[in-house]
Amino acid sequence: MIITGDQVSKDLEEKCQVLIIGSGAAGGAIGAELSEAGVDVIILEEGGHYTSKDFVPDPSKMIPMLYRDAGTSVIMGSPSIIFSEGCCVGGSTVINGGMCWRVPEKILKRWNLEFGLSDITPKELEPYYRKVEKIINVAPQSPESLSKAEMMFHRATTKLGYLIRRNQRNQLNCTGEGLCVFGCPTDRKRSVLVTYVPKAMQAGARLYADCRVTKITSEHGRATGIEGQIIDRKTKKKKHKVRIKAQLVIVACGAIQTPALLLGSKLGNSSKQVGKNFLCHPNVKIVGIFDQQINYWAGVHQAHQVHEFLEEGMLFALGGVHPSLVSLSLPGFGRQSIELMELWNHMVVAGALIDDTTYGKVIRLPWGPPLALYQIDDIEYERMLRAIALMSEIMFTAGARKVLLPFFHLQELNGMDDIKKVFSSGIKKAEIETLTVHAFGTTRMCADPNRGVVNQWGEVNDCSKLFVVDGGTIPTSLGVNPQETIMALATRSGVHILENKNKYLS
Amino acid sequence: MSQNLSRGTERIIKALIETLKPRKPGFDPAAEEFMLQVADDFLGALPSHMKILFPLGLRLLEYGTLIFAFSPIPFSRMSLSKREQYIKGWMDSKIPLRRDLIKGMKAIALTGYYAFPEVMNHIGYNLEEHLKRINVVDLNTPPAVACDAEAAKYFREMDKLGKWGIVDGLPGKAKKYFEERE
Incomplete structure (x- = not known):
């Protein structure tokens, strides 16, 4: 049963066995796992509940509706990084590109070596990954769903001898509408909204949308429930008070919101690690302009990823988005803008995900919301320049006549010979335009309670009956898209809770 | 009629839209009302602190003419060509905060413009046709x-x-x- 804010007409008091805060990749997966085992579950979601019938290809409607802070979230630093996350039932899985990769083995080795997470091995994770992949239908794209741009990208990278892999995506019979970031209008992207949430609801879970949690309540070092508000979806103002008592509280609000909630509730921070160790996979993108008409938006985006440079901290893919969003990163305004955008069907956008080498932090502002701080370091800066140079090389190999760059000063390259300018033009860090959609580390897992916030199951070290299961528990940068790993780890935590019912649900 | 913009904020946004609006001889669709509506919707969806900070940023743009353009005339009352010059100054500024601020304002203005049907049609983004076909x-x-x-x-x-x-x-x-x- 999904209850939206407008269906609640008075202050709310509820009781349940397990209360889950957040309905995204982690909250949805653990919610379904527990409720299907007969546990009485309530899921709370700050955003609204929408279905594919509400999804239209209009960013001016979808961004305020589905994105946190209408897509204006920023990670402060020099440069500041635009951060996008979902704020709706299904969380970011509703608006992401649907990339599904398992955590690379070398990363798990790091988790073992640096954080003592010796039990989290590929073998241990295998059944959880398999279960997730079945539920969200992880599969490669069909040839029919691909655009001409993907063909050109594949040809060029193959010609250059770079390793390119078919992307695994959570999709069923995707027809290549290219509208993933505004919510899939045909439910072919198998987000949490159309997979885990219905499963949990069928098993009897209750989900409150438009419900903002302000505090996790506790007694004698044990979480007891939450205090929150039903908010008006339009004004975001408080409508009614919410108090829910639970035997177990699970936080799954993402690596930026969760630390603010824990800090505000004065829980889980005896190690002083809550909000620290923030990682975010900064992204940079370029736009290739070709003589021929390509219509790169006509087909699924990110059907492939270049993994050649994964060990060097870079991953490349094509990204197909709406002209509104592409126009924002192009130089100028007025006549210059329209003249560039008239080349829309001749454009191809490519992006690089950069593996973090430094940490930022998330602090809680005095009035409650989080503020993320992150400063790109020299290694990331070098990686960004290199990624832009390598992506430009791919674009020119594919036949581009011009590449538009995400730099303040050097704004375009006109051929292979120009690529060296990326390194020789004295680009400063603050002059690179960056964005991201991933966040990790702020409530990291660690065997040593002095260096982490949760143990390997997501259980908060210094507060009983409290779990964190979102991306914040991932202790290192993954270098690949994290949604499948977040779902697998949350499922694993759910199984652990069920195997220890006497401890957690008594 | 704006629901989330004060009269002052609306005046500045209207001037901003007029300045930033992509157009050229032979193509200048009447998208201003739609762009203003989008800006209004975005402002309504911002979190409470941004609802305070965003209009403050707009005031900085409005009255910053005194410092950044040595002109006593506020941005919204400048001539269009002066406004274009002034905005360019913000975009090319060495101060990252000024560049970031104008980027945010550009986002509010252009998101609406390139979602306007006549504009999408002009640049060849025929999504409906693509969807119908596949x-x-x-x-x-x-x-x-x-x-x-x-x-x-x-x-x-x-x-x-x-x-x-x-x-x-x-x-x-x-x-x-x-x-x-x-």
């Missing part, structure tokens, strides 16, 4: 029509040749992978 009715039916016939043919052939798989090779082994298959 859509299948039933979720369980695989796509019958290729998004791009040439691309579909290329990938089917690559698949037949065994060159289009989910490779289990590790990064850095690309050459070996391709050599083995050639």
Whole structure:
């Protein structure tokens, strides 16, 4: 049963066995796992509940509706990084590109070596990954769903001898509408909204949308429930008070919101690690302009990823988005803008995900919301320049006549010979335009309670009956898209809770 | 009629839209009202602290003419050509905060503009046609029509040749992978 804010007409008091805060990749997966085992579950979601019938290809409607802070979230630093996350039932899985990769083995080795997470091995994770992949239908794209741009990208990278892999995506019979970031209008992207949430609801879970949690309540070092508000979806103002008592509280609000909630509730921070160790996979993108008409938006985006440079901290893919969003990163305004955008069907956008080498932090502002701080370091800066140079090389190999760059000063390259300018033009860090959609580390897992916030199951070290299961528990940068790993780890935590019912649900 | 913009904020945003609006001789659709509506919707969806900070940023733009353009005339009352020059100054500023602020304002203005049907049509973004062409009715039916016939043919052939798989090779082994298959 999904209850939206407008269906609640008075202050709310509820009781349940397990209360889950957040309905995204982690909250949805653990919610379904527990409720299907007969546990009485309530899921709370700050955003609204929408279905594919509400999804239209209009960013001016979808961004305020589905994105946190209408897509204006920023990670402060020099440069500041635009951060996008979902704020709706299904969380970011509703608006992401649907990339599904398992955590690379070398990363798990790091988790073992640096954080003592010796039990989290590929073998241990295998059944959880398999279960997730079945539920969200992880599969490669069909040839029919691909655009001409993907063909050109594949040809060029193959010609250059770079390793390119078919992307695994959570999709069923995707027809290549290219509208993933505004919510899939045909439910072919198998987000949490159309997979885990219905499963949990069928098993009897209750989900409150438009419900903002302000505090996790506790007694004698044990979480007891939450205090929150039903908010008006339009004004975001408080409508009614919410108090829910639970035997177990699970936080799954993402690596930026969760630390603010824990800090505000004065829980889980005896190690002083809550909000620290923030990682975010900064992204940079370029736009290739070709003589021929390509219509790169006509087909699924990110059907492939270049993994050649994964060990060097870079991953490349094509990204197909709406002209509104592409126009924002192009130089100028007025006549210059329209003249560039008239080349829309001749454009191809490519992006690089950069593996973090430094940490930022998330602090809680005095009035409650989080503020993320992150400063790109020299290694990331070098990686960004290199990624832009390598992506430009791919674009020119594919036949581009011009590449538009995400730099303040050097704004375009006109051929292979120009690529060296990326390194020789004295680009400063603050002059690179960056964005991201991933966040990790702020409530990291660690065997040593002095260096982490949760143990390997997501259980908060210094507060009983409290779990964190979102991306914040991932202790290192993954270098690949994290949604499948977040779902697998949350499922694993759910199984652990069920195997220890006497401890957690008594 | 704006629901979330004060009169002062609306005046500045209208001036901003007029300045930033992409147009050229022969193409200047009447998108201003739509752009203002989008700005209004965005402002309504901002979190409470941003609802305070965003209008403050707009005031900085409005009255910053005194410091950044040595002009006593506020931005919204300047001539269009002066406003264009002033905005360019913000975009090219050495102060990252000024550049970031104008980027945010550009986002509010251009998101609406390039979602305006006449503009999407002008740049060749015929999504409706694409969707009509490729859509299948039933979720369980695989796509019958290729998004791009040439691309579909290329990938089917690559698949037949065994060159289009989910490779289990590790990064850095690309050459070996391709050599083995050639």
